[in-house]
Amino acid sequence: MFDATTIRKDFPVLQRQVHGRPLVYLDSAATSQKPQAVLDAITRFYEERNANVHRGVHALAEEATEAYESARTRVARFVGADPRGVVFTRNATEAFNIVAYSWARTRLGPGDIVLSTQMEHHANIVPWQLVQPEAGFELRYVPVTPDGRLDIDGLERILATGRVKLFTCTAMSNVVGTINPVADLAGRVRAANRDCVVVVDGAQSVPHLPTDVLALGADFLCFSGHKMLGPTGIGALVGKPELLDAMPPFLGGGEMISNVTLEGTTFNEIPYKFEAGTPAIAEAVGLGAAVDYLDALGMDAVRAHEVALLEVALPALLAIDGVTVHGPRDPHERGAAVSFSVAGLHPHDIGTIMDREGVAVRAGHHCAKPLVRLLGSAATTRASFYVYNTVDEVAALVDAIEVTKRFFNG
Amino acid sequence: MFDATTIRKDFPVLQRQVHGRPLVYLDSAATSQKPQAVLDAITRFYEERNANVHRGVHALAEEATEAYESARTRVARFVGADPRGVVFTRNATEAFNIVAYSWARTRLGPGDIVLSTQMEHHANIVPWQLVQPEAGFELRYVPVTPDGRLDIDGLERILATGRVKLFTCTAMSNVVGTINPVADLAGRVRAANRDCVVVVDGAQSVPHLPTDVLALGADFLCFSGHKMLGPTGIGALVGKPELLDAMPPFLGGGEMISNVTLEGTTFNEIPYKFEAGTPAIAEAVGLGAAVDYLDALGMDAVRAHEVALLEVALPALLAIDGVTVHGPRDPHERGAAVSFSVAGLHPHDIGTIMDREGVAVRAGHHCAKPLVRLLGSAATTRASFYVYNTVDEVAALVDAIEVTKRFFNG
Amino acid sequence: MSLDDLYQEIILDHYRSPRNRSADLDPHDVHVHHSNPLCGDELDVRLRVDRSDPTAPTVDALAFDGDGCAISMASASAMSEAVVGRKLSDAEDLTEAFRLMMHGEGVKREDDLLDGVAFQGIAKFPVRVKCALLGWMAFKDAVTTYAAGRDEHRVTND
C-alpha cells in the first residue's frame, strides 16, 4: 500500500525544521528530495568500488563499469527504451542541447521549421534559439490557450505548411501542470510530415507518470535525475538508436572515440559516442537506485497518490479568497505542480512569508517566462507535490497562504 | 606531518580486499579515491539542505545556493582564480569543449593555427578536431622528444609562422608524467603573438601540484574533480573573466539566461552564462570538501610526498630486468603517473595478473594514443600514486611485476 | 532574524502607503525604466531637476511607479523621500551608502537615509537584496542619464 507517511521516513531531509517549524517541502518540480536508498547507493559506490569506467582491467574498474552500465539498463527499462539509446547527460538541459547541436544544427536549414510551444521550459526554447542563426531554420511556437493548453488549431495551421522538421513539446508543464497528449500530437506532426522528428521534454513527466518512450511516439526524450529522487549531475537523452547512430558527435574527448590520430578521429558506437570524458559515474549509480525505488513504489501508484493530493489541494486553493489557480482544474489532466496567484500580492513576498511558516514553495517565472507572461504576470507562486507529500501538508499550504494574506493586508 | 598511513584511514575503499588481497590502488591518474570528508559533505548536503539553486526564496534554496557558491569560491582560491571565472563543468573534457566551441570556433578561421601537442590526452585533441572543419583553422601539434618532453625547437618553428592564435598543452602528462614548463611556454607563444590565447590542461597537475593560474600564464585552465579526491560529475573551466564575458554562450537553457522571449534571449552574467540547467550541485559541494581536504594537507606536502614515492619507485622499477620506464627519470621533473613496459609482455596481461595480486594499475593507451604510439607501442602499463599511497605499496608493485614475469615466462 | 525584521512596520507602511508613487510627473527632465527579468520587477522613475543653482542642481521632484514585490516597492518609496531636495551629487552619494549597507558593509549616513535604514536587515537575505536596490539603482541611473544630457533610459538588470 502506498503510504506517504511511511515513505517520508525514507527521506532524511524531511525531518528538518525550518525557522522552528517542520519543513513542508513543496518544491519538487524544481528538484526532488532523495531517499536514503539513493544516498546509500552513492556512498557504497565510493566506499566499495570507485574506479574509472570502461577499458580498465582491474577488479574495481570492472565493478565500476558494471555498476554504471547496469544503471543505464535500469533507466532504459524505466522508460521502455533500448539501453544503446540512453545517453547519460548532466541534466535535461544538456540532452536538449545535444539534439539541437548534433541533429537540428546539422540537418536543418532555411525553409525548415523547428516547432516548439509557448508552454516550454527555457531548456526547450534556448537551445533551438542558439543554433537557429547558424542553421537558418525558422523557429515557431504552438500557441497556448488561456486555460493553459496547447492550441491544436494553431498547431495544425503551422503543420499545414508541410515544413515542420522537428517538433518538440513538454509532456507535462512545470508551471501550469498540463499533461499534453504527446502521442496524439506526435501522430499529427507525422501525418503532416512523415519524417518529422519528435522531441519530448520528460523532465516533469518521467518522475511523475508511467513512461513508455515508444508509446509516446518520441524520437528523443529528455529528462533529469534530480527531479526523480536521483542525484544532481545526471540526466538522460533517450534517442532512437538509428537516429543517434547517424548523428555527428557533440562533445569530444576520451570515451567517445574509437581511434585518435593527430590527423583525425573515428568515433565510438552509441551511446558512448555522446559521452565524452569521465562520466558522472556515481551519479548514474544513484539514478539507478532512484529508478529502483520508484519501480518498487510503482509509477501507477505514484500517479494515483498525486491525483489524490490534487483532489484535495485544487478545491482548497480555489476556496481561498483572491487565489487564482493556473492550468487545468481536473486532476486527471494535470501533474502535481500547481501555480497560483494571490490578488494584490507579489509571489516573492508570498514565498518569503510562507518560508517563515516552514512551507517551501517556488516564486518566479519557473524558467518558463514566455508561458508565465501569457498568464498575465511576471511571476507565479508554485507548490509542487511528490511521493512524500501528505494531505496534512496541503492543509499547511492553505494555512500559510492565509497567514500571508493577513500579514500584508494588515 | 604528512603521513600516508594515517591519511589512508580517511579513504574507506582502501580497506577493501581484491581477490583475497589488500587493495593496492595505483590508478589515481584515471580517478582518485574519495576521503570520508567528501562523502560526508555530499550526504550532508542531501540530508540537510538539498534544493535547487539560485532564485529560490525558501530557506533550503538559500542554503543550497550558499553551499554551491561557497564551493565555487573555494575552488577558485585553490587555483588562484577569480570566482567569476570559475565555470563548473562535468569534467575537464567539457571544459575543453566550451573553449573549442565558444572561443576557437567563433574567433578563428583559415590562416590561424591552433597549436596543441603530441603529449595531450584525447580531451585536448578531439575538441579541436571537431570544430576545426567548421572554423577552418589549421590544427598543429608540438612534437615530443623520445624522452617524453615537448620539443622546444619544434614549438619555436611553428610559432615563427606568427599564426598561432591558441596554444594548448598539458601541465602534466597522464602517460609519461612530464611536468611541462607552462609559464615559459606561455611566454614564448605570447612573444610570437601577443594575443595568443593559452589553454592549460590541469587535469593531472591541479590534483598533484600547487597551482596558481596567473603564474601559469593561462587564459583557460581545465580540470576534473574526480581526479582530486572529489566526486564524479564535476570539473571546472577556469577562465579570465574578460574572455569568458566576451564569448558567446555554449549550452542553452535555464540558469544561463537573463531574459527569454520567444523572439530571443539575453544571457546571464559569467560564470552563470556557461552553466545551463540545474548544475551538479551536490558534486560542487563535494569538490569544495575535496579542496578543503587538500588545503589541509597542503599542496606542497602532497607534492613532496609524491616526489618521495617516485624516488623509491623509479629506481626500483628500472632495476627489474626487462622493464622500461617512459618519461623523465628525475622525480622533480615529473608527476606520479609512471608508465612502463615489460619486454615481451602485453600491458593487458600485465594488468590482469597484477590485479590478481591486488595491485590495480591501468593498461592501455590512457586516452593519449598519439603519445603512446610515439613511445613505440600501442599500450603501456601505468602505475600512478597519490596522497594515500605508501612506500610499501611501491614494493607490492615491484613484487607483482615479478610475479607477472614469472607467470608468462614460465 | 525574524519575519518582523524583514518586513518591519516601516517597510509594510511604505508598501501599503507608498510616497511619491505616481504614473507621471509633469513636467520631468528624465525618465528611466528598469526591469529585473529574473524577478519580473518593472519600475519607472521620473525625475525633475531644479537648476536654479547651475553649479549644484538638486532633485526637485521624483515619482516612481511599477510592479514588483513589497520590498522593491517600499524601498523605492523610501528612496523617493530620502533624495528629494538633495543636490544630485549628494543624492548619488546617499545611493552609494544604501548600496553598501545592502551588501552588509555597515551603515553610513544613517540619518540621511531616513526610512531607508529599515531595509538594513534585508542584507541577510541574498535573494531579496536586488529587490531593495531596484529603486535606488533606477534613481542613480536617472541622475547619470540626466548628466549625459539625455532624457530617457531603459535598463534590464539581472
Add this chain to the structure above:
Amino acid sequence: MSLDDLYQEIILDHYRSPRNRSADLDPHDVHVHHSNPLCGDELDVRLRVDRSDPTAPTVDALAFDGDGCAISMASASAMSEAVVGRKLSDAEDLTEAFRLMMHGEGVKREDDLLDGVAFQGIAKFPVRVKCALLGWMAFKDAVTTYAAGRDEHRVTND
C-alpha cells in the same frame, strides 16, 4: 574464478608456442587485417582455400600474425587449429559457436572447438572477451571477403 582458469595451461601453451603463426602464407587467397584501437591489438590473417570441390570450398591453410595480449594471440592460435580442413560454411558455424560461448551462452560443438574450449572462462571477464574474439572475427571476415570475390580487407573493431 582463479587466475589459472583465465590463463590456464592450454592458453599459456598457445601463447608460448603459437600454431600457424607466420608473417606470410604463400600462396593465399585472402588477407585481412584487424585492429582494435582501444586495446592496440593488431592481427593479420591469411587464408588459402581448397576449391577442389567447388560446391564446398574448404580451409586449406591459414596463417596469423600480430601484436596483442596473450589471450588474443593464444585464441588466434587455437582458432587456426580448429578451422583448418573444415568447409568454409562449417568453419563459419564453428566461429559462431565460439562467439556465443564467449558471450556466456553455453558451449556448442565442444569437440570441434578443440583448444578453443579453454577460453570459455574468459566470458566472465568482460574487458577481455574482445581479446579472445579477435582471431575468430578476423577469420570470419576473411571468409566473407573471399565469398565476395575480394582478396584484401582491413577492419577496425572497437
